[in-house]
Structure formats: structure tokens, C-alpha cells
Amino acid sequence: MANMAQAVRMALHYAEENLGVTDVFGEDVGPPLGGVFTATQGLKTAWNSPLDERGIIGVAMGLAMAGQRPVAEIQFCDYIYNTIDLLKIAGNTCWCTNGDWNLPMVVKTPVGSGIRGSIYHSHSFDATATHIPGWKIVMPSTPLDAYGLMLSACQDDNPVLFLEPKALLRIKGDEPIPGEPADERALSKMIDAPLGDRSAWKPDWPALEPYFVPIGKARLVREGTTLSVVSYGRMLPLCVRAAAALAETGIRAEVIDLRSLWPYDWEAIRDSVEKTGKVLFVNEDTEVTNFGEHLLRRTVEELFYRLLAPPRLLAGKFVPGIGLADPLEAASVPQLSDITEAIRSLAAEQA
Amino acid sequence: MANMAQAVRMALHYAEENLGVTDVFGEDVGPPLGGVFTATQGLKTAWNSPLDERGIIGVAMGLAMAGQRPVAEIQFCDYIYNTIDLLKIAGNTCWCTNGDWNLPMVVKTPVGSGIRGSIYHSHSFDATATHIPGWKIVMPSTPLDAYGLMLSACQDDNPVLFLEPKALLRIKGDEPIPGEPADERALSKMIDAPLGDRSAWKPDWPALEPYFVPIGKARLVREGTTLSVVSYGRMLPLCVRAAAALAETGIRAEVIDLRSLWPYDWEAIRDSVEKTGKVLFVNEDTEVTNFGEHLLRRTVEELFYRLLAPPRLLAGKFVPGIGLADPLEAASVPQLSDITEAIRSLAAEQA
Amino acid sequence: MSERGPSRPRPQLVRAEGEGLGIDRELLVRMHELMVKARVLEERLIQMYKAGHGYFWIGGPGEEAFNVPLGLLMKRGQGPAYDYLHGHYRQSATLLALGEEPVGALRQMKNTATDPYSAGRNFAGHFTKRAWNIAPITSPIEVQYAIAPGTAMAQKRFGGDGITIVTGGDAGTAEGDFASCLVWSSRPGQELPILIIVTNNHWGISTAAATQQGAKSLADRGKAFGMRTASVDGNDVVGSYLALKEAFGYVRSERKPFLMEAMVSRLYGHSSASGANPVPGEVDCIATFEEQLEKGGILNRAAMVQVRERWTKEIGEAARRVRDEPMPAPESIWNNIYKERS
Amino acid sequence: MSERGPSRPRPQLVRAEGEGLGIDRELLVRMHELMVKARVLEERLIQMYKAGHGYFWIGGPGEEAFNVPLGLLMKRGQGPAYDYLHGHYRQSATLLALGEEPVGALRQMKNTATDPYSAGRNFAGHFTKRAWNIAPITSPIEVQYAIAPGTAMAQKRFGGDGITIVTGGDAGTAEGDFASCLVWSSRPGQELPILIIVTNNHWGISTAAATQQGAKSLADRGKAFGMRTASVDGNDVVGSYLALKEAFGYVRSERKPFLMEAMVSRLYGHSSASGANPVPGEVDCIATFEEQLEKGGILNRAAMVQVRERWTKEIGEAARRVRDEPMPAPESIWNNIYKERS
Numbered sequence A, B: 001m002a003n004m005a006q007a008v009r010m011a012l013h014y015a016e017e018n019l020g021v022t023d024v025f026g027e028d029v030g031p032p033l034g035g036v037f038t039a040t041q042g043l044k045t046a047w048n049s050p051l052d053e054r055g056i057i058g059v060a061m062g063l064a065m066a067g068q069r070p071v072a073e074i075q076f077c078d079y080i081y082n083t084i085d086l087l088k089i090a091g092n093t094c095w096c097t098n099g100d101w102n103l104p105m106v107v108k109t110p111v112g113s114g115i116r117g118s119i120y121h122s123h124s125f126d127a128t129a130t131h132i133p134g135w136k137i138v139m140p141s142t143p144l145d146a147y148g149l150m151l152s153a154c155q156d157d158n159p160v161l162f163l164e165p166k167a168l169l170r171i172k173g174d175e176p177i178p179g180e181p182a183d184e185r186a187l188s189k190m191i192d193a194p195l196g197d198r199s200a201w202k203p204d205w206p207a208l209e210p211y212f213v214p215i216g217k218a219r220l221v222r223e224g225t226t227l228s229v230v231s232y233g234r235m236l237p238l239c240v241r242a243a244a245a246l247a248e249t250g251i252r253a254e255v256i257d258l259r260s261l262w263p264y265d266w267e268a269i270r271d272s273v274e275k276t277g278k279v280l281f282v283n284e285d286t287e288v289t290n291f292g293e294h295l296l297r298r299t300v301e302e303l304f305y306r307l308l309a310p311p312r313l314l315a316g317k318f319v320p321g322i323g324l325a326d327p328l329e330a331a332s333v334p335q336l337s338d339i340t341e342a343i344r345s346l347a348a349e350q351a
Numbered sequence C, D: 001m002s003e004r005g006p007s008r009p010r011p012q013l014v015r016a017e018g019e020g021l022g023i024d025r026e027l028l029v030r031m032h033e034l035m036v037k038a039r040v041l042e043e044r045l046i047q048m049y050k051a052g053h054g055y056f057w058i059g060g061p062g063e064e065a066f067n068v069p070l071g072l073l074m075k076r077g078q079g080p081a082y083d084y085l086h087g088h089y090r091q092s093a094t095l096l097a098l099g100e101e102p103v104g105a106l107r108q109m110k111n112t113a114t115d116p117y118s119a120g121r122n123f124a125g126h127f128t129k130r131a132w133n134i135a136p137i138t139s140p141i142e143v144q145y146a147i148a149p150g151t152a153m154a155q156k157r158f159g160g161d162g163i164t165i166v167t168g169g170d171a172g173t174a175e176g177d178f179a180s181c182l183v184w185s186s187r188p189g190q191e192l193p194i195l196i197i198v199t200n201n202h203w204g205i206s207t208a209a210a211t212q213q214g215a216k217s218l219a220d221r222g223k224a225f226g227m228r229t230a231s232v233d234g235n236d237v238v239g240s241y242l243a244l245k246e247a248f249g250y251v252r253s254e255r256k257p258f259l260m261e262a263m264v265s266r267l268y269g270h271s272s273a274s275g276a277n278p279v280p281g282e283v284d285c286i287a288t289f290e291e292q293l294e295k296g297g298i299l300n301r302a303a304m305v306q307v308r309e310r311w312t313k314e315i316g317e318a319a320r321r322v323r324d325e326p327m328p329a330p331e332s333i334w335n336n337i338y339k340e341r342s
């Protein structure tokens, strides 16, 4: 099975061939490197930009205005914070012009911790992003969803932010990308750039098929009745593992992968919480003015009288950075044990 | 009584004379204009900067590193969004260097709607700011609090963000700034720059006295027992008016002016909610990933079993901007009638 | 270009030939008309503001001599075959020169539902017109310089002779985006067909350029990037026309960037926030031009007065019509957040 | 400057005078020693990374010939009377030249609680030392250029001869912050005492400068601002020393900005993310310098080998000591978010 980086790459290839994507660009996105996580290797429209995030976002906007369909990369979301004004403009252009202009553009950027990235390769961007109107925001937790969400992102006529949980980029999926060869070594040979001189290398793309994960649609990953766990990105597989482990103790946690942060699948959350009466939101962004707090607020607003216990948020500690040393990262970002403990304690809570 | 712009100006004068403030700077902050809201007229350390917000924040950091105490202004918070990375660095420098460096600097910037400012003179910044660790964040709703919070900000050894509710800058207070003359025309004559040629003008400062509003301390503005209303900035006086009007109907709303957004006075909120069992949070920032959602989450987390009704948030609509035409602004940002209605309906709610 | 704009009675020509002005008499007359039209429009907008029929004014009186030729030289249309304009909030004369009806600006001033640029959402002077490649004018200073290379890149790729034009003020060049524009426009082997313009009125609100700008000439900032540059008197309409024509020609054919600085006036100060009153001592490009036209025997005073009166009347009537147009509905805030596929 | 750093046995001099190298023999020997020490330190850091005693390496092998003179010329101390350095992540040689002990870098690499720069929080090469005016090195590219004018402004005000130095890579000059630095440093009448440096290794990670930089010389970008500029061979330690000395002298006495570009090598590639292996074809400034020293009769091979061996041994021992030092405690994440008044 493909890993998430390969899935993104294949999606972008499919989008270049079939969805009109004209540019995949950013720092080190083009040859020879093809992206610091290899997600853009071998793409025919990939090119390297100057080291200038403001230029990257600005040029993506300009390209989109001129009928192109760009996919711009910010190498790490940690370096996107000097472009928030431009992201806001990209998000408000359609509204400010009352529909005169729209910007079909995708911004992809790796997010989150888990690769010992220290202070500036561990940021989350979901809180900041969800506060910017006019964008659609997606964040896969599996290679197949990455493929399907990227196709939907590239097809959309609006700005779409594609958040890549960087610790999952090298993780293989359980389900094949439609069209990928059965043998993963064969896939690697076809589409992974060789080490050393790559100047003559060309990928041999498999015959990929369309697969669209609709933006705004969550995935019910694990059914359960004791409580609901709503998460996304890198925290999602940890939630699934915690739920699986706790199943043996009789706690049956339902796990929802939100996949789209904006618009998000409120019906999926509502249905689950109406069933279980208890919900835990999990993400790794810092916990003050956090997107999970929005979800929790809406839960309280609409489902207060269905709740059997206070809805809970498990998120990153509100500290200025994620430290490099393992004990620091573990103390700052939810770990498997924290999630397990949070589920266990919420399950035990009696209103 | 002084208005808030005059109060800020007097605080900065006091801080120049007594707290070591060395620079009050930004676009049009120095002579001849003294700030687009006149808040920096006549200050001896005020100077005009290039039109470059990144430079303004960067230079404030550099000045702070070199032992100066700068107060930097971003002319409207709408134009601060290309500096978020620098604000993050200002906020994380002490932590990243494990205490080696600290940055005693104040950033002041007008926020919010209410002056028919259209899309780019109406932004709120409390949600974005409270997600940035390492800052202290204050937002007065009266001239006296503006004075007292600015003094505390200028005295702090850490970055402090001073949010000025722009619609309140020209509103006079109920309480005098310690040292201001009793006659407000006399004050104006002393410290307001004349129209026309100002090149020879010098202010005649009153003998101001120190008055520090501690950062992190809320103000109980109105006592009540029916429910708690927690707000700050421009929404605060509207909450007070709504509460006063509803008192006649028997609804006794307690109103808390948070004043400091970070750190905030949890004890004040907790005590009030423990008493009333109902709470409405009000601010005018857009409502998705909003700071009020943080306060609401904490309320749910710590006080769930004391709640008599779901805690509520009233905030700005999640639209890309605040439109110029009156009906658009009124539909986007909480109005007095919205607040009144929200209080009334929460008061009526029975769990 | 004569097909642009509704046809109107032409002012009478005194002589067959303009003498010594270096360009065709018909064009001179046309430029004069557009400059006056733009000035009258801006003065009407100011009047509306002062009468309480609008909340904020910002615009371009004092930039007509540069902005009219700019509009006339643009290739109007939609898509990369045509010229893109990434303008700023002093661009009315360019829009009128392209053929835009003035009533739209009045509607935006009055923030009516009929405002064609933003349906009552945005400030005056914030034009947009996708059908003519007019990028939305936004309030944040200088961001257009980061965006403009994107349309130019599409045009380089597309071929043809469409180019991108980006304009902004002098103070704004202190923002990093101005430098980003220079960097992205001059990548070796990937130079962009972009005309980068700075209209230098020597002020940013209340701040004199001389106190903040160490660059002797803003145009010089292009030199390190191997860019062609020029500095022109933007109050001289003939000189501006000729300089712009050369720059357009270069960018169109060479597909390379050109940086131009134009010295202009700020006749009514920064905006309504600074009073929107006439500023003594600023050169008025229309007054100068009218002297030239009279001296050169192109137009006489009476004809010029007539032009102004005609536009005053016509735009005045439009303003009165606009006065009773409806405000946008509250629920319209939810419209057009996204474009949904049709 | 000889009082800096612990005193050590001096390598034996072959001759009394360096011939033709243009600077004092003792200084040459000192610079050689520091260059080797810095190289050995970086090679040890790479080795630690490869052995799993650290998660990420980035550093300055290939910049010693420029960064050592830079550190030697700095006026070390705290406050505006002394020089400020706003460096980037290839600055180890400068720190060592200033007298810093190498063990701190090893501790940061191993992210121990004892790491003097960040207590195990930050990546290797992210120095900070307030006692010597060393501003914290941060990962985001180019932000130091926006910050540095602030310390220079305080120094202009303070008087004296302290200056601010800011350094960064070539690719990073595409960020607007580089331009901001030029703007803020050259405001008319308010020029700042700042030495603005770009170390040009012709790469940004995998991207060749020649594909992105239209500026023929990055130093030229200062010219429009009326700034003194220079472009030097940063692999030539003697040339770098002399050029830097002149630039320091100018900035110290004139209190005006100077922009210097230094051509350097990236001997082990970008970072551990690109393998941290020797890159064929890059000029090694130490090898070149050692040839010069030998030819010039300043040091013989044996003496130079001895220098390297001494540092290899000493730094190796330090690395072994560091290996067993404790990790930071989990609850230490809460320390030093704010400075509280004592």
C-alpha cells in the first residue's frame, strides 16, 4: 500500500492530468528534491520557488486569478505565519467582490508533531486556519483519504487548505489507492525518485482512478456506544488504538475522523453524541482558542440536554513551543496514554 | 473626563516619564498627526515609522533586546496579520532561550467594529492573539482602565498586547484619570493638538499619578444573581446597558469586564458562575475558534455540574468581513438588541 | 481604443494639430475629457461624503495625468491574452479610461445593494471587474505586489502580448511585498511581463517620504534585479503617456519586467480621514494640461469648461439616482462566501 | 582580543613572519586554530547525529573563513556599548571565535537539560547568549533582518561605537524582511550602525540560487538605498578579515549601514535532512588556508595536524561527558514562559 506522501503525489499527478492543476510549487517542491517529504516528486508541473512564503501565497492567488489551478506548498506550516493576511484575502476575495472573483487554489502544508521537529517543525495550524473565513480545510489521517481529499481540493473552485499530518506521511495505508499496483515495491520503483542523480529520472505513473472524498464529510472509523471521540490528523490513529485497547475493558468508544475541518460534518458529530451522550474532542494544537473548543461549544449549544457528562477536549498544552527532547514533546502533545486515560475517565463519569 | 484616546496618551506620557518607555512608534504615530486616533499626540518619544508592519514589530523586538522599552503601534489590527510569525517569536523568545532573553515591549492596536470601518477597519484580534503563547493581552472598556492597563503593560517585562476598542476611543469615562483636571475642556486645551499647523505646539501635561490595573484581574461591573455575562472591550458597555434595561423586568444579570484576556481572571468567572449557574460570553470576533469558546470550554470542564443551563456564546458571524452598509455590520456583529435577547433567553432557560 | 465607452459629442477642436505636444490631437482631447471626468467623479464622491451620503472617501484626484494614459494603453478584456491590473485605491481615472461607467463608484460610496464592486460591503475606490481583468482593490497596502506576479506568470506561459500592471503608493514600498514583486518578476530565464508602478506623492498619510525613504529614487530599486526602470513626472500627461507607451511596448514584446515611478499629487490629501480638502501647493495636472491645451491651440477655455460642466451634470444626476437605491439586506452577508459550481 | 577564551599551548611557529598574507602571523595562527576548532565541533555534531545522539543537525562547516574573523572583530559584551549579533544557524565559528565553549553546542545537539541555549528545547546551532549580545538564533529564515535594526537603533541613540551585525543565507534574501532591513537601516538622517551580511552558498536546501535570484550581486540591493556595499570571497580568511575590518571600521565610526555579501561553501550540504555528507566540489576554506599557511611558512603540516588532533580529542571527550547528562524534566515545559520581576 502507498504511504501518505505517495498518495498525495499520485493525487497531484491525477489532478495535473485530469483536473486542470497547472502548478505545484513552493520551496524545494520541484526537481531535484520533489519536496522535503517527497510528496511532489516527478510531477510534471512541479517547480521550485524563491524562499518567500508571501510570494508563494501571493503568486498562487495571481495564478488562480488568471485561470490557472495552482497547488502551493508552504514547506512547514511553522513558516506560514507571515502570510495570514494573504490567506485572509484569499478567503475573502469572493465575498468582498460579491462573487466577481473566485480563487481555485490549494495550499498544502505539513503540520503537527511526532518527528522530533522541535519548536519550528511541530506546529499545528488547525486553530489559526479555522478562524479564517472563506477557506475549506481538510486534514487526512490515511493515504486513501489524502488521495480523495486532494482530488476534491484540486477540483474545488475555492481556496482549500490541505493539512498534512507530517508524522503520518511515511505511514502506509490499509486500503489501496485506486489504480496503485498491488506490490508496494513495484509502486516505489515506479514513482519514488532514485537516490543520487535524478536528472534523467522520470516516474512511471500507475493508471490512477478518480476517488473523491467529499469536503465536509466525516468518516465513522469505529462504532461504539459508550462515548464519542472526534479527532483528525495525527491524533486519529492514536484515538483508534486507544479505543481498540479499551474495548477489552468494556468501553466501546465510537471514533469519528472529521477529515474536513471546514466545513465540517456536524451531522456526524451530532448523531454520535445523541447516541452516546459523551464526547471527547482530540487534537494536538495548543488548547487555548482551539478548534476543538468550537466543536465543544457547538455541542453544548445544541446538545446540552442530551449530554451525560461534560464534553471534553484533549489538546496540546498552551506553551510557546514543542521542545526537542522527548520528555518535552510528550508533555506538550497528547500521547496514546493521555488519550486512553481521557477516554477511560470520561467513560467512568456519571452525571 | 478624559476619553480613552486621551487616557492612553496620558498613560504613555506617564510611562515615558516614570516607567522607562523609550519609544512610541508606528505609522503616523509621531508628529504632526500623533496617531490616527490622536492617542499619541505630543509624546516626547513618539516617532513615525516606515509603512511596514513587519519592520515595526521587528524593531520593537530589537529595541527591547537592547534595553529600550518600546510601545509599537499597528495602525489598525486589520494590518497586523502579516506579522503573526514575529508576534509568535516575541512570545516564545523567553521560553526558547530558557529565560536568557525577555522582551519588555508593548504592541497597541485598535480593534473591532462600530465606526463604519468596512472590511479592513473592523477586525477583531482577540481570537488570533489568545492563541499565541507568551504574550499578555489586555483590552480596556473605559478610559480609566485604559490608563491603568497601559501603565501595567509598560511596566511589564514581557510582550504585552494592548487592544484598543476603536469605537470607544472617543468616549468619555465616568471616573477621572488620577491627575487629570476636573474641567474636560481644560484637559483638551492642555493635551489635544490644535488643528492646523502644529509645528510649534507642545502639550502641557497634567500632574498625572500612577494607577496600575493589574494584568489578569477582571472587574465586576454589575452585580446580579440571574446569570453571568462575561465580556470585554466594545461589547462590555452594551452588555451593561442590556443588563440595566433588563433589570426592570426582574432579570438581574451580573456583568464582568474581563479586561485581561491573557492571563485572565478565572476566579472571577468561576465565582460568578457558581453563584448564577448561567453564563453568557460576549465578544465581537468571529465565532469559529473564538476566545469565548475557550472560556466556555473551561466553564464546562470545571463547572458543568453547577450549570443550570448551557453556557452561551454571542459573537460575530463567521463571514469574511464586516460590510460597510449599516445593515451588514448590524447583521455581523452583536448589537445591543442581540445581547438583550441573548440575556433574556438564557434567563428564561430552565434545565 | 475609440470603441471604449459610450460615444459622446466631441468637444470642438480649435485647430487641426496640437503643436509641440508630441502626440495626436484627438488623443489629447480624449485624455483631457477623461481626466476631467475622473476629477469630477472624485469631487462628487467627496461631496457625497461631506453630505453624509457615504462614510469614507479615498481616491485619486491628482493622479489623472498618469492614470488616464495607463488605462488607455491597457488591452481590455478577460483572461491572460489581455492586461491585468492590480491597482490601489487611487485608480478611478484608470477605470474610467478603460470605459467604466462612473455610477458604480457612486454606488460603492453610498454602499447600496447595487454597488457593482462589493454590493455595499467595501469602501469607495475599491474597484473590481473580472470581465476586464481588474483585480479586486483591497485596503491592505502593498499586497497586490505579492499577487501580481501570479497573473504575469500565467501570461508568460500563455504567450501572446497580455501583460500585468501593478500599482501602489510610495510609502507602501517599505513593505516587503514590494521587494517580493521584484524578486519574483526577475527570476533568471523566467522574467515576467509585468509593469511595476509606484505612484509617488511623497506622503504616506501624514508621514513625509523624505523622512522614511533612503532610496533616492524608488525606481532604482529595480536596478539590482537587472530590471529596466524609469522615473516620470506623473503630472505631465503627455510625458506620462509617452513613457508608459514605451514601457508597455517593452513589457509586451520582451516579456520582461519594467519598474516605473511616477511623481504625482495628492490634491485632496490622504482621504476623508484627513479632511478631504484641497491641499495648497500641490500641482494640479488638469490645470497644467489645460494651459498646454489652450496654448497649443487644441482646446479653448470655453470648450474645456463645457467638458467639465457636462460631466458635473451627468455625474450629479447619477448621484441623485443612487441616493434612493436600497441598502443591502442583512441576510446578504451570507452570499458569495464561496463560489459553488453551477 | 587575546584575552578571550581559555589560554592554551600555542602551536609552534615555523617562521617569525607570514609572508604575503597581509596580516599579522599571530592572528593567522589564531584564526587557523579557531577555524579548525569550529570544523571539528561541527564534524562531531554530525557524528553525534549519525550515532543517534541527536535528532537533527544543521551548522556552518564551510563558513569558518568568514565567521571566525567576524567573531574576532566583534566587541564582546552586554548592552548597546557592545556589538549585537543576529545570526543564523551556521554561526558556530563566530561563537567560538568570541570565546564560547564548544560543550554547549554538544549539549544542545543531545537536547539535555544542561543545554545552555534552550534547555533541550531547540535544534543544534540555535545559539543565544545575552551576556554577549548574541540574539537568539531562530529557525524561521530572515526574521532576524527585521529585528536587527532595533538593536542598531538603540546603539545609534546610545552613542559609543557598538554596532549591530545581522547574517543570513542567500536564498532567504527573497523574503521581504531582507528589504525591510535595508529600508529601516537607511532612513534619511537616521541611518543605523548595522553591518548587514549575506553568506551566499548559492543554495537554499535543494534550490540553486541561479534559478531564483535575478540580482547579479546580492550586495547590489543596498545601492538603491545609498548604502556602502561589498562582495567578498568568504572562503578566503585573510580577504574576509580585511574586508570585515574595513566594514566594521566604517559602521563603527560613521554610524551608517554596510551591506556585505560573502561567498561561502556548504561543505556538508544543507543539514542532516539532506544527509550531512561531504559535498564534492565545494572549496574547503581550511584546506586552502592550510596550504597558504604552509607555503607562507607560518605553520607546518605537523603543527596543523596537531591542532586538529587536540580539538578532536578535547571535543570528543566533551561529547562523551554530555552523553550521560539528563534530559529535561517534563514539567520543565512550564518554565520561563514569562520573565517575572525579581
Ligand SMILES: Cc1ncc(C[n+]2csc(CCOP(=O)(O)OP(=O)(O)O)c2C)c(N)n1
Pocket (backbone or CB within 6 Å): B027, B051, B053, B075, B079, C090, C139, C140, C141, C142, C168, C169, C170, C171, C172, C173, C201, C203, C204, C205, C270
Ligand atoms: C498594510 C497596511 N498598513 C497600513 C494601512 C493604513 N494606511 C492606509 S493608506 C496608508 C498610507 C499609504 O501611503 P502610500 O503607499 O504612499 O500611498 P498613498 O496613499 O500616498 O497613495 C496607510 C498607512 C493599510 N491600509 N495597510
Ligand SMILES: Cc1ncc(C[n+]2csc(CCOP(=O)(O)OP(=O)(O)O)c2C)c(N)n1
Pocket (backbone or CB within 6 Å): A027, A051, A053, A075, A079, D090, D139, D140, D141, D142, D168, D169, D170, D171, D172, D173, D201, D203, D204, D205, D270
Ligand atoms: C521562513 C522559513 N521558510 C522556510 C524554511 C525552511 N528552510 C530552512 S533552511 C532553508 C534554506 C535556506 O537557504 P539560505 O537562506 O540560502 O541559507 P543556507 O541554509 O543556504 O545557509 C529553508 C527553505 C525556514 N526555516 N524558514
Ligand SMILES: [Mg+2]
Pocket (backbone or CB within 6 Å): C169, C170, C171, C199, C200, C201, C202, C203, C204, C205
Ligand atoms: Mg504616498
Ligand SMILES: [Mg+2]
Pocket (backbone or CB within 6 Å): D169, D170, D171, D199, D200, D201, D202, D203, D204, D205
Ligand atoms: Mg544558501
